[in-house]
Amino acid sequence: MVDTDLLYTQDYRVRAYEIDAQQRMTVPALSRLMQEAALQNVIQIGMSYWDLEPHHISWVLTRQQIEVKRLPDLNEPIRIHTYPAGFLRAFALRDFWVETQEGEPIAQSASTWLLMDTRTRRMANPPDFVLAFNERMPPREQCLPRISGQLEKLKATDYQEDYTVHWHDLDFNQHLNNTLYIQWMLDPVPAAVLAERQLAFLDIEYRAEGQLADALQSEVQEIEPGAYCHRIFRPADGKVLANAYTRWQY
Incomplete structure (x- = not known):
């Protein structure tokens, strides 16, 4: 796992309301677990919505890639890790890893966030007190590859x-x-x-x-x-x- 004091880890058990007809966790439920872990992480390190509110800025998710190796079963205990993974110009990076209690990989996700000015609804540059976290970020080689390239756009509706x-x-x-x-x-x-x-x-x-x-x-x-x-x-x-x-x- 990455070398940073910003790492957040949570143990979890798959609930009945998070599964599909195959009794496996759905991808939307998996994404909700990632969102919750990210929220708890920024609360822990003092960079949450409520910490940033006096500065009139807020985090906005702009892109996320999720790679699924398998979906966990009903009542299966799993573990999620997340951490801020650095900055790319005005964007903040965040990684997620989901695994079994024994360390078997289940899913991983790279994500890109920006700060929005809550008064103008426009992108805001990260202030110095946010950029100061860069010194505590994990080494780049320990993080997931950065998201790059353009998405292929829908051209017809099936x-x-x-x-x-x-x-x-x-x-x-x-x-x-x-x-x-x-x-x-x-x-x-x-x-x-x-x-x-x-x-x-x-x-x-x-x-x-x-x-x-x-x-x-x-x-x-x-x-x-x-x-x-x-x-x-x-x-x-x-x-x-x-x-x-x-x-x-x-």
């Missing part, structure tokens, strides 16, 4: 579901919860794929915030067997809220 953002879909910033983007993107994938294959890789790019009462469309295009492009689209203003790519395996 499958679609419509959604309306309701109160219980919002996070504490009153925006559509990040993990619901993932769930809604996966929902239109054909049931045969969801039942017979496992999601092996997800790359999601967050572009805009969903608001209460927004009418949204989740669109999916199969670009080759076992590979899909996804997007969340708001017809009212033509804005794309998120793009994603997924790869599935038997």
Whole structure:
């Protein structure tokens, strides 16, 4: 594991409400566990939403890649590790590792975040007290590879579901919860794929915030067997809220 005092580790047991028909943890549930671990980590190190609120800045997730080796079973004890992994210009990097209690890898994830000015809703440069954490970051070679390259964009719609953002879909910033983007993107994938294959890789790019009462469309295009492009689209203003790519395996 990485050499940093910023590491956060949590033991967890897969709950019944987090599994699918195969009694395995779903990828949306796995992403929620990662989000919770990240929140607890920034609370622990003093960089949480509430610590930054007096400075009128807040963390925003912009991109995440999740690589799944296998999905844990109902009631299986697992362990999650997360840590801030450095800065790339104005962006902050964060890694996640999920494993069994015996250390068998289950999933890993690299993510990219930025600081947003909560008054203007625009990107803010990290202040000095945030950049000071760079001295405590793990060595670059111990971290996951940085996310690079552009996502392939959806060009046609093979499958679609419509959604309306309701109160219980919002996070504490009153925006559509990040993990619901993932769930809604996966929902239109054909049931045969969801039942017979496992999601092996997800790359999601967050572009805009969903608001209460927004009418949204989740669109999916199969670009080759076992590979899909996804997007969340708001017809009212033509804005794309998120793009994603997924790869599935038997």
